[in-house]
Amino acid sequence: MFGSGSSTRQVGILGALIVIIVIFQIATGGLTLDPINLINLVNQNAYVLILAIGMVMVIIAGHIDL
Incomplete structure (x- = not known):
C-alpha cells in the first residue's frame, strides 16, 4: 500500500482513521464493525x-x- 514515495500525510490520515475506529469500537462495546x-x-x-x-x-x- 505504501511505496517508497508515500508521504507522511497519507500515513497520518490512515493512522487517524484507525484511531477513530478503535475509539468507536470501545465506545460502542464492539458494535461498530x-x-x-x-x-x-x-x-x-x-x-x-x-x-x-x-x-x-x-x-x-x-x-x-x-
Whole structure:
C-alpha cells in the first residue's frame, strides 16, 4: 500500500482513521464493525455509491472539469 514515495500525510490520515475506529469500537462495546452494522451501512448508502460511480465516469470521460 505504501511505496517508497508515500508521504507522511497519507500515513497520518490512515493512522487517524484507525484511531477513530478503535475509539468507536470501545465506545460502542464492539458494535461498530459488527457484520450486521456494516451491512446496514452499505444498504443505507448504496444510492450514494451508485451516484458517485456515475459522477466519476463522467469526470474520467472528460466531459466535466473540477
